[in-house]
Amino acid sequence: MAEYSAFSLLKNALTGNKDWKPAWRKPAPKASYDVIVIGGGGHGLSTAYYLAKEHGITNVAVLEKGWLGSGNVGRNTTAVRSNYLLPANTRFYEHSMKLWENLSHDLNYNVMFSQRGCLNLAHTPAQLDDFARRGNAMRHLGVDAELMTTAEIARLVPALDVSATARFPIVGGLMQRRAGTARHDAVAWGYARGADRRGVDIIENCEVTGFLRDGDRIIGVTTSRGEIRARKVAVAVAGSTGQVMRLAGIDTMPIESHVLQAFVTESLKPFIDTVLTFGMGHFYMSQSDKGGLVYGGDLEGYNSYAQRGSLPVVDEVMSEMLALFPGLARVRMLRSWGGVCDMSMDGSPIITTGPLPGMYLNCGWCYGGFKATPASGWCFAWTIAKDEPHAFNAPFTLDRFHRGLVIDDKGQGATPRLH
Amino acid sequence: MLITCPYCGPRDVIEFTYQGDGNRERPQPASQNLDAWNAYVYDRLNPAGDHNEIWQHSGGCRAHLRVVRNTLTHEISSVAFARGDHKVAARHKAEGKT
Ligand SMILES: Cc1cc2nc3c(=O)[nH]c(=O)nc-3n(C[C@H](O)[C@H](O)[C@H](O)COP(=O)(O)OP(=O)(O)OC[C@H]3O[C@@H](n4cnc5c(N)ncnc54)[C@H](O)[C@@H]3O)c2cc1C
Ligand SMILES: [Zn+2]
Numbered sequence: 001m002a003e004y005s006a007f008s009l010l011k012n013a014l015t016g017n018k019d020w021k022p023a024w025r026k027p028a029p030k031a032s033y034d035v036i037v038i039g040g041g042g043h044g045l046s047t048a049y050y051l052a053k054e055h056g057i058t059n060v061a062v063l064e065k066g067w068l069g070s071g072n073v074g075r076n077t078t079a080v081r082s083n084y085l086l087p088a089n090t091r092f093y094e095h096s097m098k099l100w101e102n103l104s105h106d107l108n109y110n111v112m113f114s115q116r117g118c119l120n121l122a123h124t125p126a127q128l129d130d131f132a133r134r135g136n137a138m139r140h141l142g143v144d145a146e147l148m149t150t151a152e153i154a155r156l157v158p159a160l161d162v163s164a165t166a167r168f169p170i171v172g173g174l175m176q177r178r179a180g181t182a183r184h185d186a187v188a189w190g191y192a193r194g195a196d197r198r199g200v201d202i203i204e205n206c207e208v209t210g211f212l213r214d215g216d217r218i219i220g221v222t223t224s225r226g227e228i229r230a231r232k233v234a235v236a237v238a239g240s241t242g243q244v245m246r247l248a249g250i251d252t253m254p255i256e257s258h259v260l261q262a263f264v265t266e267s268l269k270p271f272i273d274t275v276l277t278f279g280m281g282h283f284y285m286s287q288s289d290k291g292g293l294v295y296g297g298d299l300e301g302y303n304s305y306a307q308r309g310s311l312p313v314v315d316e317v318m319s320e321m322l323a324l325f326p327g328l329a330r331v332r333m334l335r336s337w338g339g340v341c342d343m344s345m346d347g348s349p350i351i352t353t354g355p356l357p358g359m360y361l362n363c364g365w366c367y368g369g370f371k372a373t374p375a376s377g378w379c380f381a382w383t384i385a386k387d388e389p390h391a392f393n394a395p396f397t398l399d400r401f402h403r404g405l406v407i408d409d410k411g412q413g414a415t416p417r418l419h
Numbered sequence: 420m421l422i423t424c425p426y427c428g429p430r431d432v433i434e435f436t437y438q439g440d441g442n443r444e445r446p447q448p449a450s451q452n453l454d455a456w457n458a459y460v461y462d463r464l465n466p467a468g469d470h471n472e473i474w475q476h477s478g479g480c481r482a483h484l485r486v487v488r489n490t491l492t493h494e495i496s497s498v499a500f501a502r503g504d505h506k507v508a509a510r511h512k513a514e515g516k517t
Binding site: 251 | 420431432433437439440453454457458460461462463464465466467470472488490491492493
């Protein structure tokens with residue numbers, strides 16, 4: 001029987017909620033495993049889950065330097081969508097979307113996936129043409145997309161300033177109705193529990209400090225809790241990719257670390273029931289189930305590992321919000337925070353075998369890797385188990401940059417702060 | 420964050436445009452060394468600590484500056500003109516300190 005069900009809720013309520021098991025154990029590390037996954041973020045945990053579930057590989061450790069969920073999996077603004085232009089991205093993110101659509105059932109854990117839609121606003125006819133092109137590309141690959149008129153948008157989001165005198169008048173938008181939001185902590189906890197129950201050891205407060213090698217081959221890691229060996233070592237450390245790869249003697253990567261901030265306001269009555277993006281700058285917003293408006297904007301724009309943002313970006317994000325919603329001028333912001341994003345040179349991720357024998361690499365998530373969590377783990381587990389990529393992640397190699405095979409959805413070139 | 424421009428003095432970061440990693444070596448324009456071009460365009464040191472980088476004082480005197488900034492603390496230990504300096508070798512904090 002499912003661990004969480006109406007019946008188990010009732011039973012535990014009657015017995016004073018004393019019999020719930022912790023969602024994951026706190027095991028001490030063993031001397032060796034079949035697979036070590038470095039990084040207990042969303043991607044590391046989902047990788048372990050799918051290794052166990054899809055490939056029967058359960059002698060696995062996830063090593064997390066802090067506590068589970070302390071990285072970007074617990075810092076993001078939870079937008080989930082698959083509205084990309086290029087086929088490699090569309091196929092991968094649509095696979096993720098399909099996994100999201102069944103994730104709560106699959107994990108027997110309510111990740112509160114809410115398909116409330118994601119609407120990209122267009123402010124010029126040229127931008128609307130561009131959105132039509134992207135929408136057509138999506139539909140061509142079987143992903144839902146529809147163009148909306150200003151009148152339809154005004155009905156959907158009554159608080160928006162849709163007047164012709166707005167600072168940036170709205171001329172239409174591109175909607176993906178199956179997009180939405182999910183509860184990020186629940187995603188981490190649900191994958192952690194699912195992996196733990198299948199035998200995976202999740203080891204917190206265990207920082208990888210170096211790699212054990214036999215010649216070129218990686219045969220394990222040194223950690224703050226001792227040496228641990230494994231036949232396969234998988235790296236899924238998002239913003240810390242450069243630092244961890246340096247431990248393996250790889251000094252340069254096609255990645256820069258940049259800080260992204262996010263913000264949440266005091267709770268309001270229902271205000272907006274979709275994910276909305278501004279087209280004349282960088283601003284997006286949704287409303288949490290508690291009522292807070294959750295929103296964000298641009299990166300800080302320069303390399304940073306500071307896990308906190310600066311005031312100029314706060315200023316910019318707030319002014320973009322007010323350009324769209326003048327009515328929010330007096331709403332108070334409750335919290336803001338920052339996370340370190342692994343910005344790749346083309347804005348697309350890397351999920352691959354190598355670059356050293358015995359090593360597997362998952363990184364380059366930029367600020368869009370939360371939505372990728374299910375497919376990233378699913379594809380990475382496949383790649384680790386079979387020593388070759390699945391068709392969904394085959395384009396996301398590390399050497400694509402040097403081979404002229406970049407996947408640059410926005411066409412920005414190798415300037416990570418612009419992706 | 421304040422950057423002390425050698426011409427203009429301490430100015431707010433919003434006056435500056437970030438131009439990225441200053442450790443990269445740009446090949447000669449006629450170079451056909453693909454590896455060197457690829458390394459220049461795509462490969463980054465991305466250190467957690469002192470970072471050698473190029474900023475332009477685009478909202479001021481427009482000079483290009485070579486800045487050493489700590490990516491963990493944002494402490495700036497050196498600012499100098501980048502003029503005539505296509506290649507900026509990783510250099511020590513103390514060097515070039517204004
Ligand atoms: C403010 C913000 C908003 C965002 N909004 C969205 C959004 O709306 N939609 C979306 O799709 N994406 C969003 N993202 C991006 C998304 O959060 C990330 O791309 C994604 O979470 C990265 O994967 P992860 O969950 O595995 O990373 P993390 O949770 O960061 O996991 C990496 C883990 O590795 C651990 N680690 C690092 N070094 C070591 C070591 N040496 N040893 C052991 N462990 C180590 C870290 O402690 C960390 O827990 C946002 C990001 C930020 C910062
Ligand atoms: Zn100046």
